[in-house]
Amino acid sequence: MSGGATTSEARVVDPDVLPARPPVVAVPAAGLVPAPAAAAWLVGGVLVAVVGLVAGRPEVAALGLPLLLGLVVARAGWPAGGARARLRAADQTANAGQLEAELVVEAAPGAPLLGVRVDAPxxxxxxxxxxxxxxxxxxRMRSVRTGSRPLFQLDARAADASALLLGSVSSQPAVVMTVLPSTRALRALPLPFRLQGLTGPHGSRRAGDGGDLHDVAPFRPGDRLRRIDWRVTARINGQAAAGAGQPGAVSELYVRRTFATAxxxxxxxxxxxxxxxxxxxxxxxxxxxxxxxxxxxxLARFAAASVARSYLEAGDRVGLEDLGRLRRPSPPxxxxxxxxxxTQQLALARxxxxxxxxxxxxxxxxxxxxVLFSTFLxxxxxxxxxxxxxxxxRVVAVDTLPPLVTADLSARQRTAFRVVSMDRVDRIADLARAGVETVTWQSLGPEHDVAAELGVLARRRVRR
Structure with missing residues (x-):
């Protein structure tokens, strides 16, 4: 489909698609319906034959026979099964707000035309x-919506080449598609107060195998030999040996200790x-x-999928809890x-x-x-x-309430909305006072730079 959701049309994309008459998948011969042209042939043939017989003009009556024989031939040539059509669709991500399904046409000799009508919410x-x-x-259709939704309903009808016979209208229920949320790359993300694990992409505050220097300490059992700092060892032992009058003596080794990663x-x-x-x-x-x-x-699906992607690409572990379902959360x-x-679980959340x-x-x-995604209503x-x-x-609250339009509200609805809105503002303010950091995510597009707000939180690692 093209255009906005309320003005666009379901678009069938194929080079052999023609502008349609009223919707005409064909069915067995028992479900045949005469087309308007067939009725005209039948009435015309019978009328000419009757007039010829009444007038005693057999040559005039014979003129109606071709019309009646054409109907018989068309009926005899109608296929037993008829042409068929069905819709199929797979789970997909809405790329640029566009969703796509496939209309599968199965041919049958004698019914070369197929009229289809595709509808979408x-x-x-x-x-x-x-x-x-x-x-x-x-x-194809255009939509920014995600989740498991019924889309693309099909009505179809077959016709013969002479357009004298039509198959019964066949309707397929709306195809249920799972539209996965797309993602956005995020540069810097906040980290928990305490990192876990023996290795990972982030520097921790404990000593271990890492990159940043923690300190230089005397060699202890369990220290790796490759950690020995020979320059520090030589300098400290040299100074000690010079003071004791025994130059060149090495009494103790020193190792470089680093901050561990987690x-x-x-x-x-x-x-x-x-x-x-x-x-x-x-x-x-x-x-x-x-x-x-x-x-x-x-918005919550899109934001959560983007955050999950960024953490997982950095080597972290991510889990999921759905407040709408009373079941165990997905473990990290x-x-x-x-x-x-x-992403599949997010798409099915409703x-x-x-x-x-x-x-x-x-x-x-x-x-x-x-990271909590909610409207806080x-x-x-x-x-x-x-x-x-x-x-x-450490808790980060992501506000996913979209920008609101209140122009069509009545006076009573406007008053109720103001009460709900004030309660919501107070709730978010109470969260900030309790130490919960808040972020606003109100758009699927790049016009609102959420990464900047998350980058500010990423620089805060001190427990409050």
Whole structure:
């Protein structure tokens, strides 16, 4: 499809697609329907034959026979199975806001034409007439929405070459597609207060095998020989030997100790209990959100996938907790396959009924950095973030409420929105006072530089 969500059309992309008449997949012969042209042939043939017989003019009556024979021949040549069409689609990432499915056409002799009608949420239906031969036709639409959603509904109908016979209309239910969130590269990211592991991409505060110099100390059992600093050993032993009158004597070895490296454990917490769009008058009805409007959950998926990708590419371990589902969180792990698993889980995160309150604070790995993605329209995510911060975690709260449009609100709705908005502002202010760091992520595009805000947090490593 092209254009905005409310004005664009489902686009069938194929060189042999013709502008369609009313939608005409064909079915067995028992489901045949005469076309308007067939009715005209039948009426014309019968009328001419009757007039000729009544008038006693056999040559006139014979003029109606070709019309009637044409109908018989067309009916006899109709294939038993008819041409067929079906839609298929695979999980995909919305590249530049474009989604694609495939219209698979299966040919049948005697029904060379196939009329198709493709519909998609938020778009005008697109009708086309295609040549019914074995082929695959691309079907595209534009959308910034993600998640598992029903898309691309198909109605199809076959016709013969003479357009005298049509197959019954065949409808395929909307194809359910899982649209994965795209990602954005982030330069610098905050780290937990305490790093874990024996190796990793980040410098820790304990001595061990690393790159940055910690100090120079006397050799002890267990120290590696390659760590011996011969220059320091020679200088210190030389000074000691000169003072004792025994030049050249080496009494003690010295080694260079470095700061150890470690990896970070990061837990992404996504609040999927509700999903709101930018237009406040659509809150409570997610189906009213247009395809070119990113919801709060679309932003949360995109932000969480971007953060996960950046940490995993740096060699850290990332896990996922979904506040909308009462199940065990995905444990922290690393690697590209784990990124794919996390992206799939994010795409499947969605509201399930009314938002519920977590009675118990989810237990997350000790010392992990917690990144919470929420709209903070109720108290529950703020309560959990405060509890995690109080237990010693470093918590970063990412506000995923999109820029709001309130122009169409009534006076009563506007008053209710002001109350909700003031409560939300107070909640975020309380988080800052509790030591929770906050970031705003309101766009899928590059116009809002979230990386700059995260870079500021990355320079803070002191426990507050």
């Amino acid at each position: 938020g778009h005008r239906p697109r009708e086309a007439l295609v040549l019914a031969r074995d082929r695959v036709v691309a079907v 990896d970070a454990t990061v837990m992404l917490v996504v609040d999927s209990r509700d999903e709101v769009g930018p237009r406040v008058d659509t809150w409570g009805d997610a189906s009213a959100v247009d395809e070119d409007e990113a919801t709060s959950l679309d 792990a690393g690697g590209r396959p784990h990124l794919h698993r996390l 509201p399930e009924g009314e938002p519920t309150r977590r009675q118990r604070v989810p237990r997350l790995p000790s010392g992990a950095l917690i 109720d108290d529950d995510p703020a309560r959990l973030a405060t509890a995690w911060r109080g237990s010693g975690h």
